[in-house]
Amino acid sequence: xxxxxxxxxxxxxxxxxxxxxxxxxxxxxxxxxxxxxxxxxxxxxxxxxxxxxxxxxxxxxxxxxxxxxxxxxxxxxxxxxxxxxxxxxxxxxxxxxxxxxxxxxxxxxxxxxxxxxxxxxxxxxxxxxxxxxxxxxxxxxx
Amino acid sequence: xxxxxxxxxxxxxxxxxxxxxxxxxxxxxxxxxxxxxxxxxxxxxxxxxxxxxxxxxxxxxxxxxxxxxxxxxxxxxxxxxxxxxxxxxxxxxxxxxxxxxxxxxxxxxxxxxxxxxxxxxxxxxxxxxxxxxxxxxxxxxx
DNA sequence: CTAACTGCAAAAACTTTGCACTTTT
DNA sequence: AAAAGTGCAAAGTTTTTGCAGTTAG
Numbered sequence: 001x002x003x004x005x006x007x008x009x010x011x012x013x014x015x016x017x018x019x020x021x022x023x024x025x026x027x028x029x030x031x032x033x034x035x036x037x038x039x040x041x042x043x044x045x046x047x048x049x050x051x052x053x054x055x056x057x058x059x060x061x062x063x064x065x066x067x068x069x070x071x072x073x074x075x076x077x078x079x080x081x082x083x084x085x086x087x088x089x090x091x092x093x094x095x096x097x098x099x100x101x102x103x104x105x106x107x108x109x110x111x112x113x114x115x116x117x118x119x120x121x122x123x124x125x126x127x128x129x130x131x132x133x134x135x136x137x138x139x140x141x142x
Numbered sequence: 143x144x145x146x147x148x149x150x151x152x153x154x155x156x157x158x159x160x161x162x163x164x165x166x167x168x169x170x171x172x173x174x175x176x177x178x179x180x181x182x183x184x185x186x187x188x189x190x191x192x193x194x195x196x197x198x199x200x201x202x203x204x205x206x207x208x209x210x211x212x213x214x215x216x217x218x219x220x221x222x223x224x225x226x227x228x229x230x231x232x233x234x235x236x237x238x239x240x241x242x243x244x245x246x247x248x249x250x251x252x253x254x255x256x257x258x259x260x261x262x263x264x265x266x267x268x269x270x271x272x273x274x275x276x277x278x279x280x281x282x283x284x
Numbered sequence: 285c286t287a288a289c290t291g292c293a294a295a296a297a298c299t300t301t302g303c304a305c306t307t308t309t
Numbered sequence: 310a311a312a313a314g315t316g317c318a319a320a321g322t323t324t325t326t327g328c329a330g331t332t333a334g
Contacts, residue, residue, distance in 0.1 A: 021288060021333050042324080057291040062324060064289095078222045082323060096267045109261045112254055119251045124281035125238045133273045139266035163308050163313060184299080199316040204299065206314095224298060 001037070001088050001106075008034035011087065014073055025053050029064050033074060033087030039095070039104040041082045077104065077133075092130050098138035105138060143179070143230050143248075150176040153229065156215055167195055171206050175216060175229030181237070181246040183224045219246065219275075234272050240280035247280060 011030045015022060028049050032040065040048075042061050049056045065085060068074040075086040077095055084104055086095075094107030111130060120127055153172045157164060170191050174182065182190075184203050191198045207227060210216040217228040219237055226246060228237075236249030253272060262269055 019288095019334090023289060023333070025290075055291065057293095058324075059292080059326080060290055080220045080225075083222075094261075096261075096265065096269070098267075099270065105265065105267060107261055107265065109257055112257070115251055115254070119236075119249055119276075123238065123247065123249065124284075125240075125247060125249075125276070126279040126284050127238070127276045128241065128278040129276075131275045131277065134261075134267070134269045134271070135273065136270040137268040142266075142268050161309090161313095165308070165314060167315075185297095197316060199318095200299075201301080201317080202315055 004035040007088055011068070011073055014071055018071065020067065025049060025056055025060050026064050028052060029061065030068075030087075033068070033085060036087070039077055039084040039086050041084045043082065045085075079133075092132075094132040094134060096134045096136060096138070098141050099135055100137060100141035103138050103140075107132070107134060146177040146230075149230055153210070153215055156213055160213065162209065167191060167198055167202050168206050170194060171203065172210075172229075175210070175227060178229070181219060181226040181228050183226045185224065187227075221275075234274075236274040236276060238276045238278060238280070240283055241277055242279060242283035245280050245282070249274070249276060 008031055011034060012022065012027070015026070015030070020026075029045055032045055032048055042058070042065060045065075046056065046058055046061045049061070065074065065076075068087070069076050069085075073087065073090050075090045075092065077084040077086060079097070086106075089106065094109050096105040096107050097103070098105075109132075111132070116127060116130075119125070150173055153176060154164065154169070157168070157172070162168075171187055174187055174190055184200070184207060187207075188198060188200055188203045191203070207216065207218075210229070211218050211227075215229065215232050217232045217234065219226045219228060221239070228248075231248065236251050238247040238249050239245070240247075251274075253274070258269060258272075261267070
């Protein structure tokens, strides 16, 4: 994981560059998503921010996440129940999700480029964004 | 894709074997999910069955799909908006989803077993069920 | 000052649930 | 006849939307 502070600065800079406003709520969300070891959901972000900004609303969380996603600065991990967000590695990469405790870990695995090429060749399908999720048991739960 | 009739018979046999009842609605859903080239969603199955069984309800669709899934006879493909179901190849395999027309195609690609092993070794995570989705453009849309 | 953002509440969309009725076996 | 399944409508979730009020730049 990149240094949270560095990542925070990157995100803030990206927002500034496109002249998006740095509201306290937005900055706090960016702070959380830069620092979070885990991969928080909108609900989790909402709950945390709510403690500091009691008026925080779902709308703001979702709108800010959509903004960051559109800027390609966060990766949306869409799961069965809700979406989680990865603000540290905003490019496609595998995730491992524990069936017991629901923890989400990052996977350090790359798809074999030649397999991908072969699949594209034989299927005629142009792959733009791969999404790989491994369900299983995390080290703590197995 | 396996022969739809053969697959239909397999599913019916699996239901019988576990003494689940063969109601007309259930049989029709099984027929659709065996024959479908595509990977229908609950809503699509509901709509199709509704034409023949006007009293068909969402509950029945969802309960039957849950049953077949529990029996490991259909694979649930959970997407951002809803779930789609694959009744022909009920084991994990990659899917290619068109960003333009939303068509879902089956991918013939296997993960490199040694990469998987390596990931499990380095992460300590035990992989039970991989889920691979490629978003991109299908042959018709590119 | 003005465009952008927030917050509230209502709406949307998919899925689940409770319970009475019906049907398969 | 009994156990299992269906159907209806209501409720539960997550996410989106409209709009009035607020605020960053």
